[in-house]
Amino acid sequence: MYNFSYQKVSSIADAVEAMQKAEDGKFVAGGQTMLPTMKHRLASPSDIIDLGGIDELSGINVDGDTVTIGAMTNHAAVAASSDVQSAIPALAKLAGNIGDPAVRNRGTIGGSIANNDPAADYPAAVIALGATVNTNKRQIAGDEFFTGMFETALEEDEVITSVSFSKADAAAYMKFENPASRYAIVGVFVVKSGDGVKVGVTGATPCAHRGMRLEEALNGNFSADAVDGVEIPVEKMNADIHASAEYRAHLVKVMTKRAVEACS
Amino acid sequence: MAVLTGDDLAADGIGPLICGVNVTSDDGEPHRAPVHPALAQGKVNYVGDHVAVVIAESLSQAKDAAEKVEIDYGVLPSVTDTATAAADGQQQIHDNAPNNMCYNWPFGDKAAVDAVFESAHKVSSLDLVNNRMVTNPMEPRAALGDYNSGTEEITLHVTTQNPHVHRLVLSAFNQLAPEHKLRVVGPDVGGGFGAKIFVYAEELVVGWSCRKVNRPVKWTGDRTEAFLADAHGRDHVAHAEMALDENGKFLAMRVNTTANLGAYLSTFATMVPSYLYAFLLAGQYSTPLIYSEVKAVFTNTAPVDACRGAGRPEATFLLERLVDVCAEDMGLDPAEIRRRNFIPVDAFPYQTPVVQCYDSGDYPAALDKALALADYDGFSARAEEAKSRGKRRGVGLSFYVEACGIAPSAAVGQLGAGVGLWESAQVRFNPTGNVQVFTGTHSHGQGHETTFAQLVTEQLGVPIENIEVIHGDTAKTQFGMGTYGSRSLAVGGVAIAKACEKLIEKGKKIAAHALEAAEGDIEFADGNFTVAGTDKAMNIAEVAFNAYVPHSYPEGLEPGFDENAFFDPMNFSFPAGTHVCEVEVDPETGVVKIIKYSAVDDFGKLINPMIVEGQVHGGIVHGVGQALLEGCQYDSDGQLITASYMDYAMPRADNVPSFDVDYAPTDPPHNPLGVKGCGEAGAIGAPPAVINAITNALGIKHIDMPATPENVWRAAQSAS
Numbered sequence: 001m002y003n004f005s006y007q008k009v010s011s012i013a014d015a016v017e018a019m020q021k022a023e024d025g026k027f028v029a030g031g032q033t034m035l036p037t038m039k040h041r042l043a044s045p046s047d048i049i050d051l052g053g054i055d056e057l058s059g060i061n062v063d064g065d066t067v068t069i070g071a072m073t074n075h076a077a078v079a080a081s082s083d084v085q086s087a088i089p090a091l092a093k094l095a096g097n098i099g100d101p102a103v104r105n106r107g108t109i110g111g112s113i114a115n116n117d118p119a120a121d122y123p124a125a126v127i128a129l130g131a132t133v134n135t136n137k138r139q140i141a142g143d144e145f146f147t148g149m150f151e152t153a154l155e156e157d158e159v160i161t162s163v164s165f166s167k168a169d170a171a172a173y174m175k176f177e178n179p180a181s182r183y184a185i186v187g188v189f190v191v192k193s194g195d196g197v198k199v200g201v202t203g204a205t206p207c208a209h210r211g212m213r214l215e216e217a218l219n220g221n222f223s224a225d226a227v228d229g230v231e232i233p234v235e236k237m238n239a240d241i242h243a244s245a246e247y248r249a250h251l252v253k254v255m256t257k258r259a260v261e262a263c264s
Numbered sequence: 265m266a267v268l269t270g271d272d273l274a275a276d277g278i279g280p281l282i283c284g285v286n287v288t289s290d291d292g293e294p295h296r297a298p299v300h301p302a303l304a305q306g307k308v309n310y311v312g313d314h315v316a317v318v319i320a321e322s323l324s325q326a327k328d329a330a331e332k333v334e335i336d337y338g339v340l341p342s343v344t345d346t347a348t349a350a351a352d353g354q355q356q357i358h359d360n361a362p363n364n365m366c367y368n369w370p371f372g373d374k375a376a377v378d379a380v381f382e383s384a385h386k387v388s389s390l391d392l393v394n395n396r397m398v399t400n401p402m403e404p405r406a407a408l409g410d411y412n413s414g415t416e417e418i419t420l421h422v423t424t425q426n427p428h429v430h431r432l433v434l435s436a437f438n439q440l441a442p443e444h445k446l447r448v449v450g451p452d453v454g455g456g457f458g459a460k461i462f463v464y465a466e467e468l469v470v471g472w473s474c475r476k477v478n479r480p481v482k483w484t485g486d487r488t489e490a491f492l493a494d495a496h497g498r499d500h501v502a503h504a505e506m507a508l509d510e511n512g513k514f515l516a517m518r519v520n521t522t523a524n525l526g527a528y529l530s531t532f533a534t535m536v537p538s539y540l541y542a543f544l545l546a547g548q549y550s551t552p553l554i555y556s557e558v559k560a561v562f563t564n565t566a567p568v569d570a571c572r573g574a575g576r577p578e579a580t581f582l583l584e585r586l587v588d589v590c591a592e593d594m595g596l597d598p599a600e601i602r603r604r605n606f607i608p609v610d611a612f613p614y615q616t617p618v619v620q621c622y623d624s625g626d627y628p629a630a631l632d633k634a635l636a637l638a639d640y641d642g643f644s645a646r647a648e649e650a651k652s653r654g655k656r657r658g659v660g661l662s663f664y665v666e667a668c669g670i671a672p673s674a675a676v677g678q679l680g681a682g683v684g685l686w687e688s689a690q691v692r693f694n695p696t697g698n699v700q701v702f703t704g705t706h707s708h709g710q711g712h713e714t715t716f717a718q719l720v721t722e723q724l725g726v727p728i729e730n731i732e733v734i735h736g737d738t739a740k741t742q743f744g745m746g747t748y749g750s751r752s753l754a755v756g757g758v759a760i761a762k763a764c765e766k767l768i769e770k771g772k773k774i775a776a777h778a779l780e781a782a783e784g785d786i787e788f789a790d791g792n793f794t795v796a797g798t799d800k801a802m803n804i805a806e807v808a809f810n811a812y813v814p815h816s817y818p819e820g821l822e823p824g825f826d827e828n829a830f831f832d833p834m835n836f837s838f839p840a841g842t843h844v845c846e847v848e849v850d851p852e853t854g855v856v857k858i859i860k861y862s863a864v865d866d867f868g869k870l871i872n873p874m875i876v877e878g879q880v881h882g883g884i885v886h887g888v889g890q891a892l893l894e895g896c897q898y899d900s901d902g903q904l905i906t907a908s909y910m911d912y913a914m915p916r917a918d919n920v921p922s923f924d925v926d927y928a929p930t931d932p933p934h935n936p937l938g939v940k941g942c943g944e945a946g947a948i949g950a951p952p953a954v955i956n957a958i959t960n961a962l963g964i965k966h967i968d969m970p971a972t973p974e975n976v977w978r979a980a981q982s983a984s
Binding site for chain 1: 324892905906913972977978
């Protein structure tokens with residue numbers, strides 16, 4: 001790890017100000033990606049601005065059909081929340097299967113989606129549930145938030161404050177884990193609601209995306225069989241030592257089918 | 265702050281790292297042993313090779329300085345593939361190893377074997393890979409050197425499985441310091457699995473540089489360094505054939521193996537794919553003729569050496585996979601073909617065609633017990649039920665014999681080892697009656713402190729809480745050979761028992777004098793010396809006190825109650841077992857789930873059954889890791905692409921079921937304690953059990969390890 005200056009701020013305004021003053025600043029939420037990267041000397045920010053002291057960023061709130069999760073809420077809290085469990089059980093389950101207990105007790109929803117790791121779980125849920133990402137500046141639609149590998153619509157000094165999810169008629173997340181890292185080789189989040197079917201896919205491609213072909217098939221016939229005829233473009237898939245593009249494309253369909261079955 | 269290089273090492277007369285076992289190549293010459301400098305001189309041969317050492321006052325200062333060290337690398341083509349390393353036209357890694365060959369080592373009567381194959385009823389054959397593993401002990405390697413300029417002594421704290429071997433090698437071969445001026449300390453080591461047997465560059469450099477800078481020098485490897493520079497394990501490519509008669513009896517076996525030794529020879533690298541591999545190819549079978557040829561090659565990868573099982577897992581995997589292919593080819597049940605070929609119970613001691621003479625065994629007994637434990641007869645019903653859920657069940661059997669209790673010194677000397685492999689013990693009573701047991705073996709997670717204390721309690725009747733087991737410090741313990749090859753109890757335990765016997769003999773003299781009886785009338789049991797037929801008795805603690813305060817004492821007897829013993833075994837010990845693995849394959853994803861795993865082993869007598877069962881569990885998990893998860897991969901440029909736990913999959917609790925473990929012990933006649941050794945068994949038995957289960961589930965001939973979901977999915981596609 002290289003030297004850096006550390007600041008713990010207690011308000012969003014202070015966080016923004018600190019970022020504007022920093023030469024090469026980084027916000028840190030749970031630090032579950034940031035800190036290992038720094039330890040390996042792969043990142044050398046001049047300033048680390050710790051959002052952990054901003055009380056308003058934590059907590060879970062249910063208002064009618066909307067579940068709003070503060071950006072600094074950790075995965076374990078989401079998994080254990082009876083509010084989330086009753087409103088959107090698939091989301092609680094997803095949170096409860098991220099990483100390991102240490103990661104779940106430090107990692108946050110805001111940190112996860114701001115980092116936008118191509119194999120992270122939350123992006124699939126944000127996309128499929130049509131969530132709204134609330135920041136200190138604006139509201140960003142879930143399926144416009146993730147713009148590329150490790151890239152998001154966030155501006156340099158923009159801070160995620162919370163993520164709002166709408167309840168669904170049925171939802172399920174199926175994840176095929178990398179046997180080493182336990183990140184998603186492929187994760188598929190399927191949601192059925194009054195607006196129709198939405199499918200969020202993570203792990204398969206450089207950035208989480210909506211499975212439009214899958215949605216089209218499932219809107220016509222919400223059954224596992226409907227997935228069989230869908231063609232998943234192999235050339236768009238990630239490929240690495242754990243899974244070839246062809247295998248990933250196959251897994252997208254299998255995970256979708258299993259999520260659909262879990263919805264019914 | 266100091267930056268030191270290979271030139272500095274050479275200028276101080278520090279010798280290169282050595283390999284201690286000779287293997288004679290087919291040209292009659294010794295194996296090719298390239299010079300292995302601790303710090304590279306002019307050429308680096310693998311990613312992880314040691315280039316220079318930076319010594320600073322803090323870790324971050326040292327890392328900053330290391331980034332400023334400029335090395336002008338020219339890039340040479342690299343050789344990483346085992347199968348093609350010796351092919352014509354490959355980049356030559358070492359000048360003295362043409363075709364990147366370390367040795368080509370044939371063993372057996374080729375003409376006789378070939379003749380049997382010519383006329384055999386059936387020949388079954390198989391090509392297979394034994395995947396490279398990273399050993400991955402929980403604690404990474406570390407070294408701390410501390411030079412005392414007053415006494416001119418170097419104290420080297422190091423993660424080692426064998427402190428005296430470290431001292432001997434560093435002293436005799438590396439000229440680090442004379443043996444009496446070098447103390448090696450490493451009592452509490454967080455796991456080894458073989459990787460901490462060897463003498464590494466870091467240890468030599470730390471020991472040398474602390475004297476050079478006249479300050480303590482500490483190095484702690486991080487996990488990345490462990491991946492890059494710890495000795496790796498396995499990495500074979502092999503072709504195996506079995507000649508059978510019309511009844512499925514094995515007539516002869518022929519094996520051709522290429523073993524990757526990495527860029528340089530690690531301390532015992534040469535013996536792993538030779539003596540520890542080919543001499544175990546008979547397994548549990550009475551195959552009369554075996555011919556093996558092992559080609560050991562250099563590549564631009566980390567050195568490969570012993571890793572839990574060392575050669576025996578490779579032999580067992582090859583043989584047990586091949587026998588399953590034989591069963592399929594002959595239309596026989598996998599259990600039945602083994603029964604037809606088992607070494608008969610009344611044939612022990614049994615001389616195999618590959619040097620080893622097995623001590624004892626009852627293979628049918630273990631098989632029967634294992635099949636019952638695994639409910640083998642109920643398998644087809646379970647397979648049907650799984651099929652109704654779209655899953656495919658398979659059951660795999662594996663049978664192994666391993667050579668433990670390493671090793672009879674004369675035997676290993678004949679083979680080319682540079683050391684003897686006896687073990688030592690000292691059992692010392694203190695005047696107040698408590699006991700210190702010094703062992704030359706080394707505990708890095710095996711629980712010797714418990715097992716050896718139990719052994720001494722059984723022998724001497726001293727309460728276990730009054731016994732302390734001491735190991736891991738050359739300044740405390742007598743010379744010993746350390747721990748590997750499941751030798752600690754079978755060799756080191758016997759040395760302890762012999763020292764206890766000496767104490768009892770001496771104690772009888774002391775008690776006889778004190779109790780005014782003839783020595784021949786003294787009996788010893790449960791810690792008490794008793795005059796036979798009377799109630800006159802003396803506890804061993806009182807005897808010890810008398811020995812240290814010899815006011816009234818047998819004439820001519822030395823004072824003190826403290827005995828040494830050395831034990832050199834007559835033979836290896838030969839644990840054996842039957843393992844049965846039942847898997848369920850999800851053909852849609854290729855995920856293999858182990859449903860049930862049953863192991864019935866013959867370890868001889870068990871001293872501490874809980875520790876033994878723990879070793880079996882850990883070994884099986886290690887073997888499951890190799891079979892399903894662990895695959896160390898280099899790319900063609902020589903980069904290790906599985907250099908972290910993000911890419912290298914270690915087995916975890918949710919990868920395995922609860923194990924069913926039982927024993928079918930036999931009594932090894934040459935071992936005074938009747939023990940055999942258990943530390944490696946699971947890692948040897950499990951890989952073929954798992955793979956045989958997968959091939960059975962999918963109805964395929966073979967799948968290489970690790971059987972990753974994608975590979976299994978592809979196999980399922982082609983099979984269906």
